[in-house]
Amino acid sequence: MxxxxxxxxxxxxxxxxxxxxxxxxxxxxxxxxxxxxxxxxxxxxxxxxxxxxxxxxxxxxxxxxxxxxxxxxxxxxxxxxxxxxxxxxxxxxxxDVQSLNEVVVTGLGEATSRKRVPLDIGTLNAKNIAKTATVSIEQGLQGQIAGAQITQNNGQPGSGYNIILRGINNLISSDPMVLVDGVENKDLSSIDPSIVDHIEVAKGAAAGMLYGAQGANGVIQIFTKKGSRNQRPNITFATKMSSDKILRGDRSLVASKHHWKTDEQGNILNSEGDILKADANGYWEDPVEDLDVDASNDKPYLLPTYDHLKQGYRDALTFTNSLSITGGGNNFDYAFTGSRLDQQDVFSNKFNRTSLGVNLGIELAKGLTIRSSTQAILGFDDLLGGNRFNLVNSYPFIDFLHKDTTGMIVRKAKNENQLNSLSERQWHDRNNKSTKIYQNFNVNYKFPKFVELDFKYGYNVRNADNYSFYHNQESAVTTELYWGPSIDGAITDYYTRNTYQNALTSLFFRTDFKQDFHLNVPIRTTTQAVYDWRAEDNRFFYAQGVGLPTFPPYNLTVANTKTVSDNNSSGYNYSTRTFGFLVNQSIDFAEWIGISGGFRSDYSSEFGAGSKATTFPRGTIYIRPSEFMKLSWLSDWKLRGAFATAGTPPDVYTRQVTLDAGTLGVGGVSLSIPSTAHNNDLKIQVSKELEVGTDISVLPTTGDWLSRITLGATYWKRKSTDAIQVADVAQSTGASGLISNLTTLSSHGVDLSLDITTANKKNFIWNTAVRWGFTKTMVDKVSNHQTVVSGEFGLKEGEELGIFYGQSPLHSLDQLKVDGKTPYIDPADRSNYTLVNGNVVDTRTNAAKLTAADDLKKIGQAYPDFTASLINTFTIFQAFTVSFQFDWTHGNNTYNLTRQWMYRDKISRDYDDVINVNGKSGAYAAYYSSMYNTLQPQSWYVEDGSFIRLRDVSLTYDATRLIHARWLKRLSVTLGGRNLLTFTKYHGLDPETTTSVDSQGSSLDGVGAFKGVDYFTVPNLKSYQVGINVGF
Incomplete structure (x- = not known):
């Protein structure tokens, strides 16, 4: 045993x-x-x-x-x-901090590894947003996305941004679609940056069509912060103060000397021959111009002169405070956020925004989750008009802060139909109160196998209550000009309520042949079907009372004349509905290759109940050679391509005949047709886009230096047909124009993103990022092959979009007229002309000679050849973080309309510059005055608008280690600056803040130009900041 x-x-x-x-x-x-x-x-x-x-x-x-x-x-x-x-x-x-950008959400909420995304999707995490970008999300996006052009409209609080993600897709608007947590949102500028977790940018139609017909201009997706399950409350408080001042360029706008008639002592004379001086109320007559052709702008001012920019703009302070509490339990998570922005205006007014947010996620049962996200935004501002035309375009001896005999700031300071804008705040009170509620719901159920159901619903409400009160000004010293619609005062109330709803119902059917069917085939498939419904309703009401007493109470009841309206230049009522279906099928073979294809069909109320759906196809592919090559230094390599068609629908009611209503006599009603006729044959503007690219990540060394280099490169091309434009029509039609599908555009470009882990040592980390984008949009076709001229811009077949179009000085003595035969200067008369700095000048008058009014040519280009950014971040001794960002815009021109207006009054800084005419030198006023050209577009005012700007610089010190307290998770202090340095040849205040207006400041539409003109625009702000961040 x-x-x-x-x-x-x-x-x-x-x-x-x-x-x-x-x-x-x-x-x-x-x-x-x-x-x-x-x-x-x-x-x-x-x-x-x-x-x-x-x-x-x-x-x-x-x-x-x-x-x-x-x-x-x-x-x-x-x-x-x-x-x-x-x-x-x-x-x-x-x-993995290095790969935080490795997850993107494609389509309508499908999380996918970047390694398998066949599109060029730009991403930005909250940690990588510039420390100085605290006012708006657009600030944080500037320079971070290759190819995207994001510029602030002007330096006023809440002024908004011009965003061009991938060239120009149509002639009306470049605005991309904005999504918040997968649901469309109409107001990017109002979203508090402190609630952002990360941002994704789909730049073109190839990606944007997934989000609906409106996605042709691209899509910006905002993902808000959420809590984490099984986490104790995490409290973060941040506060920041910023000191802001306008950018002023590197030279004065105004000439330091003059050429006016003077007496023997050098005193400027008026038309009566007396010494020029202001009256008791600060009003100045015009000086008398010296008409001698040799009059030189070299006389010193004996009068006191004033810095009008300093008088018109103040240094302002901005304060931001934010608090967030995040955490969660076994089956739920939460995030509570709150912030307050208090921003002074450089015009002595203020803007504030209070934001409150709640984000709750609950798992009710296995696979069933519900999430609710609520944002409440309360805004207030008392901003007045930012027009500084009168200040900038005035004689330097005028004191715009002069008090008249009644103790009020001078209203009319010179002989011009312009009021002193600094006097407005004494006669005009206004405020705008806004309430915005953004509510998103999400219900998601994942079956044990194959099927996932997802429902998202967003309800956005935006209310704006605008109050404007112009005091009775009959007691003012100057009464021929007044603020507001009437000298005896006025009260105006505007009220707007906009609601927007978006419901998305999605079904995902996923299979894994290996796991689900036990087949030795590494194929995964995803079938996506989506129903998308959207509704927008706008309610506008306006009431005005004109003729107020000089004593309170001031209200509509006591006004002499009362007017009400729900349709005028300030707003109107409308309702729109759209709905559509998306079907998409993707197939992935292991991690090697993937293809997808699908289509989207949309219906719109703009086309009526009996209309057919507009259907757009798409297809994508990616191949990952790195999976075959298996090289130690090749971390990942992907080739990708995508094609899609997307559309931009006509504006609301432009396909329907509408009438304007007004009053007629007493109790009567008048009807009239709009000046621009609508067109029931309007079609959707269609864009077809192809993009191909590659993403590659290499490991050059195994040491601490250059341990990783990642490159993303994309080439894209697009054709946009049936672009909507206003066509001229015969006066007999009763309209000045007809909205029609008239133009075809073609675009192409290259986007490059380079990220380098330059150093990764224990006490020194250095990360470098480079963004570069090139784009060009050509005008292939214009109806009837006509050149459309609007303001300073021209829309011409065979030329780039956004060209400046106008006259120019002659550049040769034998230059021919537009007929190509007749010389501008008779050969027998050429001895009286010479070239001055490349321009033909009459030696008898010192005046330059310009081309004829019918001899118009391309004189510049508003859009840049390329944009680029260089971003560096250094972490030293695990305590100090230094970062800086340079932005570079190159190859664009700026039309300096401000400078042209200053030529009208002969006060431009150019008048100080000495020239040589046929051997004689002087700062000849006649030469510069001849360039004025009665504000018609002229190449003399087209300048190089290229610039390099130090967009952001910051130093952060992590002081957590200095305080040994268990309750303290982090404590950091940040010093920063924004827009501190600008390198440019431009002679205006700021080459970046440009707009699209004509010589009188009226907005231009229909020529595809959204920027490029400097018209007394409020410059960007130079900011110095200090901030503290505390975590508990």
Whole structure:
């Protein structure tokens, strides 16, 4: 018996390792650093192609041998190798800071690894937003997305931004679609930057069509901060103060000397021959011009002169404060946010915004989650008009802060039909109160296999109450000009209520042939079907009372004349409805290759109930050669391509005949047709876009320097047909123009994004990012092949979009007229002309000679050849972080309309410049005055608008280690500056803040020009900032 037992024991010892090495099930749970599950993480057996995926709760089961090694990875986490030594595993993955941008949401909410995204999607995380970008999300996006041109309209608070993501797609608007947590939102500028978790930008139609017919201009998606499950409350408080002042360029706008008639002592004379001086109320007559052709602008001012920019703009302060509380339990998470922005205006007024947010997520049952996101934004401003035309375009000896005999600031300071804008705040009170509520709901259910259902609903309400009160000005010293519609005062109330709804119902059907069907084929498929419904309603009401008493109370009741309206230049009522269907099928073979294809069909109320759907197809492909090559230095390499068609619908009611209503006599009603006729044959503007590109990440060294280089490169081309434009029509039609589909545009460009881990040492980390984008849009066709001229711009077949079009000085003595035969200067008369700095000048008058009014040509280009950014971030001793960002815009021109207006009054700084005419030198006023050309577009005022700007610089010190307290998680102090340096040849105040207006400041539409003209625009602000961030 003992021998038998001994034999069995020996056999057990011999076979025990073999028995132990048999396959047995291993259960595991994958969590992040906060204890929250990492859903759908990949679990692979090292050295094999076998593996599995975790479920939505991070749980997995896999058959393994003891001692096997698992490679666990999740999107956005550092891969981890785990040696199996038990049947139950608890695995914690750390966030991979290097790959935070590696997850994007394509389509309508489908999270996908960037390695398998076949489109060029720009991404920006909250941690990478410039420290000085605290006022708006657009500030944070500037320079961060390759190819995107994002410029602030002007330096006033709340002025908004001009955004061009990928060239010009149509002639009416370049505005992209904005989504917040997957639901469309109409107001990007009002969203508080402190609630942003990350941002994704789909730049063109190839990606934008997934979001509806309105996505042809591209899409900006905002993802708000959320809490984390099983996390204790995390409290963060941030405060920042900024000192702001306008950018002023590197030279004065105004000449330092003059050429007016003077007496023997050098005193400027008036038309009566007396010494020029102001009257008791600060009013100045015009000086008398010296009409001698040799009059030189070299006389010094003996009068006191004033810095009108200093009088018109003050230094302003901006304060931002924000508080967030995030956390969660076993099956829920929460995020509470609040912020306050108080921004002084450089015009002595103010703007403030209070934002409150709640983001709650709950898992009601296995696979069933509900999320609610609420944002309430309360705004107030008392901003007055920012027009500084009268100040900038005035004689330097005028004191615009002069008090008249009644103690009020001078209203009319010179002989011109212009009021002193600094006097407005004494006669005009206004305020705008706004309330904005953004409510998003999301219900998501993941079936145990295959099917996922997702429903999103957004309800946005925006109310604006604008009050304007012009005091009775009959007691003012100057009464021929007054503020407001009447000298006896007026009260105006505007009220606007806009509601926008967006409902998205999505079904995803996913299969994994290997996991679901036990086939040895690594194919994964996703079928996506979406129903998208949108509704917008706008309610506008206006009431005005004119003729107020000189004593309170001031209200509409006491006004002499009362007017009400719900349709005028300030607003109107409208309702629109759209709905559509998206179907998309994607197939991925392992991690090697993937294709997708689908279509979207949309219906719009603009086309009526019986209209047909507009259907747009799409297709994408990606190939990852790095999966075949398996090179140690090649981290990832992807080739990608995409094609799509997208559309831009006509504006509201432009396909319907509408009438304007007014009053007629007493109790009567008048009807009239609009000056621009609508067109029921209008079609959707269609864009067809192809993009091809590559994303590659290499590991040049295994050391601390140049450890990773990542490049994204994209070439794209697009054709836009049936672009909507206003066509001239015969006066007999009763309209000045007809809205029609008239123009065809073609565009192409290249976008490059380069990210380098320059150094990654224990006490020194250096990251570099470069963004570069080139785009060109050509006008292929204009109806009837006519050149359309609007303001300073021309729309001409065969030329680039956004050209300046006008006259120019003659540049040769034998230059021919527009007929190509007749010379401008008779050969017999050419001895009286010479060239001065390349311009033909009459030596008898010192005046330049210009081309004829019918001889118009391209004289400049508003859009740049390319834009680029250089961003560097240094972390030193794990405590100091230094970052700076340079933005470069190159190859564009700016039409300096401000300078042209200053030529009218002969006060431009140019008048100080000495020229040589046929051997005689002087700052000849006749030469410069001849360039004025009665404000018609002229090449003399087209300047190089290129610039390099130090957009952002900051120094952050992490002081957490200085305070040893368990309750303190972080404490940091930041010093920063924005727009501190600008390198440019431009002679105006700021080459960046330009607009699209004519010589009188009226907005231009229909020529595809959205910027390029400097018309007394409020410049950008130079800011110095200090901020503190505390975490508990």
């Amino acid at each position: 003992r021998k038998i037992l001994l034999l069995l024991s020996c056999m057990l010892l011999v076979f025990a390792p073999a028995l132990y090495a048999q396959v047995h099930p291993v259960n595991g749970k994958i969590l992040d650093e906060n204890g929250s599950p990492v859903p759908f993480a990949s679990v692979k057996i090292k050295g094999t192609n076998s593996g599995t995926f975790a479920d939505a709760k991070g749980i997995f089961t896999i058959p393994l041998k003891e001692g096997a090694v698992l490679v666990v990875s999740g999107i956005g986490y550092i891969p981890l190798q785990v040696t199996v030594n038990s049947n139950e595993l608890a695995i914690t993955l750390k966030t």
